[in-house]
Amino acid sequence: MEIAEEARANCNSDIPSSSLTVETSLPLPQMKPRIIYLCKDLFKKWSHLDDSHFSVETVAGGITNLLLKVSTREDNGNDVSVTVRLYGPNTEYVINRQRELQAIGYLSTAGFGAKLLGVFGNGMVQSFINARTLSPSDMKKPKLAAEIARQLHKFHQVDIPGSKEPQLWIDIIKFYEKASILEFDDSEKQRKYMTISFEEVHNEIVELKDLTDLLNAPVVFAHNDLLSGNLMLNDDEGKLYFIDFEYGSYSYRGFDIGNHFNEYAGYDCDYSVYPDKDEQYHFFRHYLQPEKPQEVSGNDLEDLYIETNTFMLASHLFWALWALLQAKTSPIDFDYLGYFFLRYEEYRKQKEVCFSLAKLYLTGSRTGCPELKFLSWDELPSAFDAEIPKLVRKWRKLEHLSFGEIPNSFTIILEEIEQWCRNFSGLKMFATIGPEEANAIVTHVPKIRSLDLCTTFVSSNEVMVILGGCKELEELKSWVLLQDSWEQCWPYRFPFPAEESWPSWTYRRRVMAALETLFVTPLPV
Structure with missing residues (x-):
């Protein structure tokens, strides 16, 4: 037609x-x-x-x-x-x-x-709109960011007749199917194109789709291309305009916002200007409650933060594949093939952080998982240290926590456990235990009954602190201990009375024999 x-x-x-x-x-x-x-x-x-x-x-x-x-x-x-x-x-x-034509009349x-x-x-x-187009740096200014957020909230309320099925993954898969079978006449373009692993790209699409499906993100009529060139401002009137709805469709709220945040980088793809958490929260407040932004709850901010920064990855995949199709069909003088690699590499760079954040959130932020008792994190990016204590507050029945790496917020996490998790009794760690961590354990969880220091490096000084402060300790496990002074460490305290020195060889062997039953590696006697 x-x-x-x-x-x-x-x-x-x-x-x-x-x-x-x-x-x-x-x-x-x-x-x-x-x-x-x-x-x-x-x-x-x-x-x-x-x-x-x-x-x-x-x-x-x-x-x-x-x-x-x-x-x-x-x-x-x-x-x-x-x-x-x-x-x-x-x-x-x-x-x-x-x-596009179906929607444009309703949007107008x-x-x-x-x-x-x-x-x-x-x-x-x-x-004709008597206004100037914004620059990428304009979008980050607090006053304009707030106005964009308010207008986007209103935009997402528009009802366009017809199917409300989200088009994001339909479009991405369609782009992928076309992009994976291209051939270029230009030998240099063909050489670069052949370096792309489309099997890998397909796996990334499937993995990300599966993750975003778990978020149950709201479906709205989305602009899907809210870059600076599609935002116009009349400086005299202070009026902001959204223009060009050619990519508009029903899609996920988080995609529209995450895609907009990606556009802070401009065509040069300077992702160092991607908004930090405070800047995002400023935007979210004005999006969620335009009239009363300061009344937005912390949970609502957290929900939208996770949603946005997960779908932000989908934005990179969408435009990376789009760029491959443009590289083949567009006569415009623009390095579309290079743009694919910029967007896809940024996806790969941000994937671990964003996936970890989403999985951490899905562990229990929606329902609070009030029955959660045992939790293990093998790897936890340091960028999410501030998120963990918020989740701990929701796990009131938490009994055992295992860390693959000790986060910077370790002390704060234990403070939250002390306040909210009355039945907490076990801790397992896989990293070096220093004075700060040892003191945090005896200060905030002195009643733990099990401490597993598998593959943990710990000096006798820290062990003395822990054994001296955790008076209800029933089980201690360790595979790797710095044996700097066994005699100084072990007689100090375990389930045995405190002793300042070894009273006799017989007593020493009795203590060591008891401890051996709790250790994989036999202790020296």
Whole structure:
């Protein structure tokens, strides 16, 4: 179906349409008379105006579409401007134009974007917005970030008739199927393309989809391309505009926000400017409760933080695969193939952190897992130290905790256990125990009955501290102990009375024989 016919089928019948097309590769001087002729064909009240009454200038030239500003003076003396958007060649390969035209009228009615004035063979005409496009650095400014968040909240409330099925993974899989069978005439492009492991990419898609499915993220009508070029600001009025809804579809809330955060990096992919947690929370507060941002609960902020930073990974996969298709089909002078590698490498760089955060959250943040008693973390990125204590508060029946690595928040975790987990009795650790950790154990969990220091390095001084402070200890296990002074360590305290020195050889052998039953590695006697 032609674009003009789609418009008649999906938009208001009063919207004029034309079957004319304009070649996007033409230089502006050659393109100008064609654009004027197109406008006259669409808007009959302009048909008698001389071409000299029109001006045509480039508004923006992105990596997908070309925007032109057309201005003229009508018979009544009014100066009028419209925006002509020319679709990039072969963009229908990655964009569902029918879906876009179906949504654009409803979004315009809700106050988003420019008003649709007409459609033609390879583009559309919209009302001109007197505003400037934002830069990537603009989006990070607190005042603008808050306004973007408020507008996005409103955007996500728009109801578009039709199927509400999320399109994200449908689109990603479609992109993957097309991108994995490309061939390039350019030998250098083909060489770079052949270095991509599509088996690996497929596995990443499946793994990430499985993880995001567990989040049960809200489904909304999403913009899906909220980069700086699709945000316009009238500085005099302070009014913000969302434009260009060609990638709009029902999708996941977290994807739309995470994708927006990724766009802070711009086309240069400087991901060092990705918003930190405080900046994200600022955005979330104004998104979740635009009128009362300070009343957003900590749990709601945490939920959206996890959701956003998991779907942020999906954004990298989406645009990485999109770039491969553009590398094959787009005539625009942009290194799409290089863009694939930038986005995919950033996905790989962030995957471990984001997966760990999501899995930690899924351990119990939704329900609190009030019955959770035993928990083991083999690997825990330090970036999530601040998240662990929040989760511990929800596990009131926690009895045993195992750490593969000791997090920086170890002391705070034990403080939370002391306050909330009344039945806590066991701790297992796989790292070096220093004075700080030993003191934290005896200060906050002195009543533990089991301490497993498997593959843990600990000096006798720390063992003395632990044995002296944990008076109810019943079981101690260790495979690797720094045997710097057995005689100094072991007579100090276990389930035996405290002794300052070995009273006799017989007593020493009796103590050691008892301890041997608790250790994999026999102690020296």
